[in-house]
Amino acid sequence: MANVKCNPDLVRERAKCSFDVNELIHLIDGGENATKEKRHFEETIFSVKELQDAVPEEYLSHKDRYENAVRKATILRDVCREYMKKYNYKPNRFRVGHGVFKDVSPFLLHDGMFVATIIGQGTPEQQAEWLPKAENMQIIGTYAQTELGHGSFIRGLETRATYDPKTEEFILNNATLSSFKWWPGGLGSTVNHCIVVAQLFINGKSYGIQPFIVQIRDLNTHKPLPGVKVGEIGPKMGFQTANNGFLGFENFRIPRMNMLMKNAQVLKDGTFVKGMNEKLTYGTMVMVRVGIVGDCSLNTSLAATIAVRYSAVRHQSKIKAKEPEVQILDYVTQQHKLFIAIASSHVFRNVYSWLSKSYLNVMKDLAQGKQDHLPELHATACCLKAVCSRDAGSVVEECRLACGGHGYMTSSNLPLVYGFTIATVTYEGEQTVLLLQTARYLVKAWLAALQGKVLAPSVSYLSDWLKNDNVRWQNTPEGIVKGFQHVAAGKVKAAYDTIQKYIKLGKDYEDAWNLASVQLMKASEAHSRSILCEVSWGEVIRTSASPNLLQVLKQLAQLYLVYWTLETSGDFLVYSNISKDDIAILREKYEELLAAIRPNAVGLVDAFDLRDEILHSTLGSYDGRVYERLMEEALKSPLNQESVNASFHKYLKPLMEKAKL
Ligand SMILES: CCCCCCCCCCC/C=C/C(=O)SCCNC(=O)CCNC(=O)[C@H](O)C(C)(C)COP(=O)(O)OP(=O)(O)OC[C@H]1O[C@@H](n2cnc3c(N)ncnc32)[C@H](O)[C@@H]1OP(=O)(O)O
Numbered sequence: 001m002a003n004v005k006c007n008p009d010l011v012r013e014r015a016k017c018s019f020d021v022n023e024l025i026h027l028i029d030g031g032e033n034a035t036k037e038k039r040h041f042e043e044t045i046f047s048v049k050e051l052q053d054a055v056p057e058e059y060l061s062h063k064d065r066y067e068n069a070v071r072k073a074t075i076l077r078d079v080c081r082e083y084m085k086k087y088n089y090k091p092n093r094f095r096v097g098h099g100v101f102k103d104v105s106p107f108l109l110h111d112g113m114f115v116a117t118i119i120g121q122g123t124p125e126q127q128a129e130w131l132p133k134a135e136n137m138q139i140i141g142t143y144a145q146t147e148l149g150h151g152s153f154i155r156g157l158e159t160r161a162t163y164d165p166k167t168e169e170f171i172l173n174n175a176t177l178s179s180f181k182w183w184p185g186g187l188g189s190t191v192n193h194c195i196v197v198a199q200l201f202i203n204g205k206s207y208g209i210q211p212f213i214v215q216i217r218d219l220n221t222h223k224p225l226p227g228v229k230v231g232e233i234g235p236k237m238g239f240q241t242a243n244n245g246f247l248g249f250e251n252f253r254i255p256r257m258n259m260l261m262k263n264a265q266v267l268k269d270g271t272f273v274k275g276m277n278e279k280l281t282y283g284t285m286v287m288v289r290v291g292i293v294g295d296c297s298l299n300t301s302l303a304a305t306i307a308v309r310y311s312a313v314r315h316q317s318k319i320k321a322k323e324p325e326v327q328i329l330d331y332v333t334q335q336h337k338l339f340i341a342i343a344s345s346h347v348f349r350n351v352y353s354w355l356s357k358s359y360l361n362v363m364k365d366l367a368q369g370k371q372d373h374l375p376e377l378h379a380t381a382c383c384l385k386a387v388c389s390r391d392a393g394s395v396v397e398e399c400r401l402a403c404g405g406h407g408y409m410t411s412s413n414l415p416l417v418y419g420f421t422i423a424t425v426t427y428e429g430e431q432t433v434l435l436l437q438t439a440r441y442l443v444k445a446w447l448a449a450l451q452g453k454v455l456a457p458s459v460s461y462l463s464d465w466l467k468n469d470n471v472r473w474q475n476t477p478e479g480i481v482k483g484f485q486h487v488a489a490g491k492v493k494a495a496y497d498t499i500q501k502y503i504k505l506g507k508d509y510e511d512a513w514n515l516a517s518v519q520l521m522k523a524s525e526a527h528s529r530s531i532l533c534e535v536s537w538g539e540v541i542r543t544s545a546s547p548n549l550l551q552v553l554k555q556l557a558q559l560y561l562v563y564w565t566l567e568t569s570g571d572f573l574v575y576s577n578i579s580k581d582d583i584a585i586l587r588e589k590y591e592e593l594l595a596a597i598r599p600n601a602v603g604l605v606d607a608f609d610l611r612d613e614i615l616h617s618t619l620g621s622y623d624g625r626v627y628e629r630l631m632e633e634a635l636k637s638p639l640n641q642e643s644v645n646a647s648f649h650k651y652l653k654p655l656m657e658k659a660k661l
């Protein structure tokens, strides 16, 4: 990239950088070697001509766009397979996926959930049967859980799997319209198999929801099998090439062994054998929620790179009347919009790495029959997924707005990035629903704290606060982290007290819960923020890096802490011992941090190391040829391939001539 002829503003910005950009790239990647491998892999992918689109996708019809995405998905799969064989390297397909598809691969659910569910929910025999076929794409699958009528409340799913002991089969049925599966990615026209989550019935008795592996299309003709009704759900706000679909069954029979039986089992005679914990059936969702926190980091870095580079190139208006127009990055309001995006990406990455470790530890425990830490993992993954995805959506939109009119151009890629980022707020558990799951855990933890019990590490601050809620405020990063814990503890207490108040007024627990649920949701958000602050600050101070880089990483981590303290200063005034003067000091600190980060802004986004092919942006490319690229892309419009469009003769001319009469 270094030899590319760049916009002079970007050249100046890069020269100003106080730290070694390569050092940060290696730190993010996990070492110099990892960067080399990543770059070699990406170089290989992006030099495949067939993966490059001659015409921007947006000009294609819905159908052509889908077919083009499938074409590229298959080529990408082949290239990755060869690459893995040759170099024994497991590539990050999601990162290059943004480059290849701009939007989303029709195989996303195959990789993200179908294969993962076979691993997580299948017995060793079932894994031996389906995993090799799924991994080498002999079968292509998705995860079909959500229905027209139910997504959040999965116990309410209506798809039925009724066991027939005579034939040792399950009979799948969708008797109502609301029971039709709706949303699964790739289901529309791509997959031939799915994990179907359905209500199990044996001898007329319900045994809750269970996962089944089901072939829905003929492997040769791709025609839906008899008894299967399947199709695509149509255009959406984003995820245009994900090929989301609908599905219903009519008396469709599958063998008994197609119920994934790692947890619960159905024996030949129809005996139901309960698993260790029925919630383990929800395991794939927990895994993906953890993964989404990592996705939030990537999505935020995409938007930050585009908006920061553009803001360094774009000049508009003046700060001082007698001086030239300034780079818009020099406006402190612009820095306020953008630097939180850079900081958030680092916070999400650090928290993802922390959460992944907890996830793997709990998986190891579960393999040994221990489930003590499962509730804490579930509660933590729920609230972090909810808050990180919503933050990422807001940050991406702020970056888009920070690019003014050009941010509204599809060629900036910001609308597409926003489309797939904002989807994460809803899928894999809608944000409010997940925050309320965590609130259940917090309320239980609060009760345990009141009873003097020892709490799990992520909530132990509740007991600390109960012992001493009068800690003096300190304007240090550690003091701010404590402050967030005080806010969270204060909110959990307030929500709990509200439930008790309603119960005393004669309400039953469920109604009291619903009445207190705005507070419960806010308590859960505050709990997430305290984890995000504590974990990210902790990770940064433990980072081993050169003094120059460490200084910049600390500035970013502090910016995150101060930004969110100021954003929620009302809560701090209510629930911590912060004073108005402390808030004024923090405001000053915030301005100092913006000024300190400013010279490194371009270096920081360069360190996300996102190739132009991944950014897909006229505004964010490494060389900063913004106006040239905007014009080049505009000229690709089919309307610019003819000097006069037929509509002139057909409609405009007759209109003008009618007006003369
Ligand atoms: C790694 C790479 C990843 C890359 C990314 C890949 C990208 C993939 C793209 C994905 C596209 C989208 C896919 C989808 O959206 S798939 C569908 C996802 N659907 C959902 O997430 C549904 C959300 N709803 C639920 O999860 C549940 O219904 C809900 C948890 C909200 C409630 O369940 P339920 O009603 O059964 O439970 P209760 O509320 O009554 O709670 C009972 C107790 O169970 C505990 N619980 C609940 N869930 C879990 C769990 N998963 N693990 C452990 N424990 C759980 C809950 O806390 C309760 O405990 P207590 O009674 O002790 O309070």
Ligand SMILES: Cc1cc2nc3c(=O)[nH]c(=O)nc-3n(C[C@H](O)[C@H](O)[C@H](O)COP(=O)(O)OP(=O)(O)OC[C@H]3O[C@@H](n4cnc5c(N)ncnc54)[C@H](O)[C@@H]3O)c2cc1C
Binding pocket: 109, 143, 144, 145, 146, 149, 150, 151, 152, 153, 182, 183, 184, 185, 239, 244, 423, 426, 427, 428, 429, 430, 431, 432, 433, 436
């Ligand atoms: C882009 C995209 C891709 C998807 N891919 C898949 C897929 O591959 N496979 C799949 O199975 N599903 C998929 N889904 C479905 C997704 O998982 C669900 O849409 C999601 O879980 C939310 O459920 P819902 O649509 O039923 O929302 P609802 O639950 O109907 O939410 C509507 C509103 O009701 C509120 N609400 C609901 N319950 C409660 C409650 N208990 N307390 C308070 N408020 C509540 C919510 O907060 C929300 O404001 C996808 C969705 C999207 C958008």
